[in-house]
Amino acid sequence: MRKDKMRYVNLVGQPEKRWYHTNKRKIETASFFVVLAIGFIVSLLIPLRPTFSESEKRELAKFPEFRVEALLEGEYFAQIDTWFADTFPFREFLTNANSKLTSWYGFGDRVSSLNSIVADEIPDAPTTTEPESTTMPPVTDEPSTQDAEESTSETTEITDPPTSLSPTEPSTEGTTAPPKKTQSLGGILVVGNKAYEYYNFSQTAADLYAKSINRVAKALNGTGVQVYDMIVPTSIDVILDESTRKSVQSSDQQKAINYMYASMDSSIRKVDILPVLRSHSDEYIYYRTDHHWTALGAYYAYAELMRAKGAEPLDLKADFTEKSYGDFLGSFYTDTNKNKKLEKKPDELIAYVPEFKTEMYYYESDGDKIIWPLVYDVSSYPIGYKYSAFAGGDNKYTRVHNLTEGAKGSCIVVKESFGNAMIPFIAGNYKYVYVIDYRYWEGSLSKLAEVKGATDIIFINNVSATRNEILMDTLNKICK
Amino acid sequence: MVFSNLLFIYIFLPLNLACYFLAKDIKIKNAVLLIFSLIFYTWGEPVYVLLLIGMCLADWFFAKQIEKHRGTGKAKAAMLAAAVVSIGLIGVFKYGTFVCANLNSAFGFPESIPNIALPIGISFYTFQLLSYVVDVYRGDVQAQDKFTRVLLYASLFHQCIAGPIVRYKDVSEEIACRSTDVVETGKGINRFTVGLAKKVLFANVCGSLCDGLLLSDATANDASLFAENMEVLASRPALALWLGMLFYMLQIYLDFSAYSDMAIGMGQMIGFHYKENFDYPYMSKTVSEFWRRWHMSLGSFFRDYVYIPLGGNRKGKARMFLNMFVVWALTGLWHGASWNFVLWGLYFFVFLVIERLFLAKLLEKLPSVFSRIYLLMVVFFGWVIFKFQSLPMCFTVLKGMFGLNGNSFTNFEATAMLQNNIFFLIVAVIACTPLVRRMGEILSKNADNEIRFANIQGVLQIILPIILLLVSTLGLVGDSYNPFLYFQF
Numbered sequence: 001m002r003k004d005k006m007r008y009v010n011l012v013g014q015p016e017k018r019w020y021h022t023n024k025r026k027i028e029t030a031s032f033f034v035v036l037a038i039g040f041i042v043s044l045l046i047p048l049r050p051t052f053s054e055s056e057k058r059e060l061a062k063f064p065e066f067r068v069e070a071l072l073e074g075e076y077f078a079q080i081d082t083w084f085a086d087t088f089p090f091r092e093f094l095t096n097a098n099s100k101l102t103s104w105y106g107f108g109d110r111v112s113s114l115n116s117i118v119a120d121e122i123p124d125a126p127t128t129t130e131p132e133s134t135t136m137p138p139v140t141d142e143p144s145t146q147d148a149e150e151s152t153s154e155t156t157e158i159t160d161p162p163t164s165l166s167p168t169e170p171s172t173e174g175t176t177a178p179p180k181k182t183q184s185l186g187g188i189l190v191v192g193n194k195a196y197e198y199y200n201f202s203q204t205a206a207d208l209y210a211k212s213i214n215r216v217a218k219a220l221n222g223t224g225v226q227v228y229d230m231i232v233p234t235s236i237d238v239i240l241d242e243s244t245r246k247s248v249q250s251s252d253q254q255k256a257i258n259y260m261y262a263s264m265d266s267s268i269r270k271v272d273i274l275p276v277l278r279s280h281s282d283e284y285i286y287y288r289t290d291h292h293w294t295a296l297g298a299y300y301a302y303a304e305l306m307r308a309k310g311a312e313p314l315d316l317k318a319d320f321t322e323k324s325y326g327d328f329l330g331s332f333y334t335d336t337n338k339n340k341k342l343e344k345k346p347d348e349l350i351a352y353v354p355e356f357k358t359e360m361y362y363y364e365s366d367g368d369k370i371i372w373p374l375v376y377d378v379s380s381y382p383i384g385y386k387y388s389a390f391a392g393g394d395n396k397y398t399r400v401h402n403l404t405e406g407a408k409g410s411c412i413v414v415k416e417s418f419g420n421a422m423i424p425f426i427a428g429n430y431k432y433v434y435v436i437d438y439r440y441w442e443g444s445l446s447k448l449a450e451v452k453g454a455t456d457i458i459f460i461n462n463v464s465a466t467r468n469e470i471l472m473d474t475l476n477k478i479c480k
Numbered sequence: 481m482v483f484s485n486l487l488f489i490y491i492f493l494p495l496n497l498a499c500y501f502l503a504k505d506i507k508i509k510n511a512v513l514l515i516f517s518l519i520f521y522t523w524g525e526p527v528y529v530l531l532l533i534g535m536c537l538a539d540w541f542f543a544k545q546i547e548k549h550r551g552t553g554k555a556k557a558a559m560l561a562a563a564v565v566s567i568g569l570i571g572v573f574k575y576g577t578f579v580c581a582n583l584n585s586a587f588g589f590p591e592s593i594p595n596i597a598l599p600i601g602i603s604f605y606t607f608q609l610l611s612y613v614v615d616v617y618r619g620d621v622q623a624q625d626k627f628t629r630v631l632l633y634a635s636l637f638h639q640c641i642a643g644p645i646v647r648y649k650d651v652s653e654e655i656a657c658r659s660t661d662v663v664e665t666g667k668g669i670n671r672f673t674v675g676l677a678k679k680v681l682f683a684n685v686c687g688s689l690c691d692g693l694l695l696s697d698a699t700a701n702d703a704s705l706f707a708e709n710m711e712v713l714a715s716r717p718a719l720a721l722w723l724g725m726l727f728y729m730l731q732i733y734l735d736f737s738a739y740s741d742m743a744i745g746m747g748q749m750i751g752f753h754y755k756e757n758f759d760y761p762y763m764s765k766t767v768s769e770f771w772r773r774w775h776m777s778l779g780s781f782f783r784d785y786v787y788i789p790l791g792g793n794r795k796g797k798a799r800m801f802l803n804m805f806v807v808w809a810l811t812g813l814w815h816g817a818s819w820n821f822v823l824w825g826l827y828f829f830v831f832l833v834i835e836r837l838f839l840a841k842l843l844e845k846l847p848s849v850f851s852r853i854y855l856l857m858v859v860f861f862g863w864v865i866f867k868f869q870s871l872p873m874c875f876t877v878l879k880g881m882f883g884l885n886g887n888s889f890t891n892f893e894a895t896a897m898l899q900n901n902i903f904f905l906i907v908a909v910i911a912c913t914p915l916v917r918r919m920g921e922i923l924s925k926n927a928d929n930e931i932r933f934a935n936i937q938g939v940l941q942i943i944l945p946i947i948l949l950l951v952s953t954l955g956l957v958g959d960s961y962n963p964f965l966y967f968q969f
Binding site: 024025026027028029031032033035036037039040042043044071072073074076077080081084085086088091094095097098101102104105106107187189244247248249 | 481485486487489490491493494495497522523524525526527662663665666669670673685715891892893898899900901902903904937938941942945946949950951953954955956957958
């Protein structure tokens, strides 16, 4: 008893016993249950649940529809679990706090997700088979007349320049939906506040790429249509310093590009832009938080393309107005689980708005025709969507009409998202530019060239796409 | 459903506790627990819940028969029947595919290998029911008259799917009559939130780091990716392999013991006292000590129901080693229907024999640092066998650890991975030691004498469970990496 009295003695020597000493278990239990109860209520407030994640650019899981089959397989309840966790109230705040927590796990400004893909050796030269022989299209791959008719009808329908809507005002329908995420990235490397994507050469995909370009060149043989091919390197081989670049397991892009070019028919004009981009590597030509190049990077590549064509490139200062559309945190930021170093220094979306007048429209996947500016002010877009400033983002079929008097000629650009940033420049050298995103468009490129009277087909493909067999397979389907 | 799941934490558990504490009568409390347990199990296994109920029904019936005909041949027959049914069902559902695949490759029969999905938790509840029937047969405990109580015992969501393997005789009284007070509930809350944080904040992170450094289990066990997997593993630098296995070693302890913590904690909240299942096993000095501190409820199961009935160490050395061999082959096989698990069990058998023969005495004479390093190394390499179901992959990793795949010591990625997680690694290692608990004990000792410490202790006790709960919630939102490792068990 005496000892008990001694227990709570403060520095002055007076016994002291506070309410939370005797009741701490009660308070602990009560407060824990209160927190659980609050969690219970909050998690049931359905309106608090987000349905879309802006930072991850995806629709969140939906509450599953009931199916007896799914119930018996255990899928139904598992989907409810996923929905519950994926759409938890205050999701963005909580995941941000979590990534803050993760940033305390260590030090060092280099982060890398280890690659689980093994790269193929890049051969010094294409295999001994003559390029000619690989270009022979298999008989079964000849475009059927039905295909041709389809693509013709699809394209003739839209040859008339649109008049109904003003070219500078976006149409209001169907344009609010943010573009979908179109490319999944490989391993990501973060050095300081810059991120890079790894590149693993794939022989099968690279061969398929060269074969596809050869095939379309063969199909256009004698039509006078010139095929250009530009393989766009990614930032890891342009910006990353030499010593770090050598210590990471990423295939040599110049070697890979050389290999693919060497596998292509001599009639195809290859535009090797890696040396040019490297000579500008101290300029802002690639985003730090996104896998794309900037409009400036695309401009240097465009100038090289025009040189290959024997044309005069437009002048960046005289023919365009530089515009800043604010901060941009792109795919690298999202895919590194919101890396704090990237977040601290966001990219700036700079666009070059043409001085010449253009009209552009594109078709959405559901067939809606949208009239849209060639370069759109995306200042008000969510921070992750800024790259859609160029040519309306990724759409299966886009037509840009250069209204400059005396503009002539037309070309087809076959691209994935890297090509978008270059369209505003190319638009100045033709009257019509038909932009095909091969991931969504179906048809025959040679037929399209014939119908549109295009004189050039320009392939702008980033090196990362040329290691993806599925993408290359899709490209191959339209290269006929 | 699993515990580290937001739906469990914020819907299932609050509802369960509210209903439980609102119920006045033990009968209603038990009914609440049973209904919630069946919902819990059905959530993960909507069809196999019938298997669980059926197995309980059979063992409840056989136990009653044993009680009724005690001492006669009929009791023996009922015991045998219970064993055949329980072991038969686990044999079919857990090992059916494995046995058929092995028969097929050896004799070409049966021609088609059935693909039987493993019911979650079958290894845990089968063993609980077996121990119940055997204990009744031995007269250690009375048979339970009420089926619902046997069902509650086996299906109780606290321990049904990931242990500990609770003995009926340990909880039979608490099933019939139990009480709790605010101190006990508070302790249970502490234990539960510590377990939750261990799982979400440590085990899951270790797991995803391990997957990144090595291969995820899903990829590694995909036979169609074998060639690619071998190539990936062979190209990994030594540091990545060592680190990856270290994170795996941490993950498997933190994950498994976290489930036991949560089970024990939830039991304690409502007056159940389950036995401890882990006692800081990585602090052991010998393999035999390790197995007395690792998954204790499984070790004691095999000791009481296999090793000792076979004669234990009472029938001579040769027989003792044979008994140990059987126990460790079974222990391995219990962890999964694959040869690598058997090999893993027998790997420990070899060390246990060596220890019995001379090593234990030798280690005792040396400074304890040697025996600690010895134990950690044995366990570490054991996990390499455990991790890879394919032996060639296991060998590739072992070779790569010593640079024998022509791989480098480290590369940019592995170094970056280490740098980026070094603080986490240190804290995770500390989480495997009794250090934090010791600090807590010192604090409460001093709290009795000094007001400062009493203040700190009071505040910590109140806010720590809430902080752990909320921080764990962060790790679970967005449905990120959250594996359940015991599908194999």
